[in-house]
Amino acid sequence: VKLRHNFRFKLLWLRGLCAVVIAAAGYLAVYPLALLQCVLPSQLKGGWGADIGIQSAYAEMVSTIDEVIRQVFPKADSIESTVHRLDFKMLFSLQKESGIEVDPAFDSQYRFFTVAQNGQTLGYAAEHTVLGKWGPIHYLLSIKPDGTIADVSVLDYQERRGRPISKSRFTRQFIGKSIADPLKVQTDIKGVTGASISSKGITDGIRKTLHVFNALYTDR
Template sequence: MTVRFIASVASLPAAPLVCHAEVFLSLEQAQRLIFPGETLAEASLILTERQKRQVEQASGVKVRDRHVRAWRTPGGGLFLLDTVTGKHEEITYACGIATSGQVKQIEVMAYREAYGQQVRNASWRKQFVGATVHSDLTVGGDIRHLSGATFSCGSITDGVRRLLHTHAIAFSSPSPVPATAFTVC
């Protein structure tokens, strides 16, 4: 006697599926694209609890990981490696910030979502160039929405806004103290 087992798809255990995953740039390739010809030195840090709260309050974006992966250029530029979550999966991107505190460039390094890859388009990424902590870095503000990439657009935009505030709070040199505030002996 033959016994047949028939199971519906709904009865199978749910497992997370990654439908699509592509790595477009290595760390070194992204660094060369954003800061060509520059030698970068590791400058990673762990935000203090106070800095984390300041970044969250200033940016309006939750800090998921206090460890900030960063590299500095000799001139003071900063290369930041970050990961955000799109609709379901992670998106790894790099953000270069000039010494002026303006976004120099962003690059999508790895994209794991099944759709929404339009965020890799140079014309969409170019919208971030020149942005600062004072910019309206919101989808619908300074950043236009991409049909089919709603979550990815919002996630990367929020991430860049968070990185700009992280730069201002944790990486920028403190404001100079007026000379009249103390006497050097």
């Protein structure tokens, strides 16, 4: 009887172990794919308007970078991109100036676009990714030469309940704001109901991006 009891106990233990292994394998198979789209260099994504290609079942592509830039700056005849990589010292400075904790996985690289017509700068755009409730949120921040926000466009995201973050009723709140504004949820930005984490994530991301822009471009 004792042997039979031990055998049943071991069998139950093995079944439980198998369940944990299967669940972990499923998690590890999906979660890194969500992270890859924000970690891979932009050059590997196939250009300005290319879809990232590695997305979860909840990912939704909204717009392409080229489409957004030409909508915001319709007179543009030149769009040049530059990738800026931030070292530890720059990340530390960014955190200090913005008052927001930086995440090296998302904040170590920013891709900026200089938009011009006949050699005259019309504005800029910055490609950035932040972490939302369900995964990365990939967005484009368009900036006027004076440093004020011209547009915020969510390019793709993996939100289940936070889809309104891509709608104009949320993104238009940022238009006209600059580094001088608080840019904080529940202060000058109204978050999306049921998506407070994603609302804060993209708001903090925009604030950090403006500080990066200010450091790199305002003295030009």
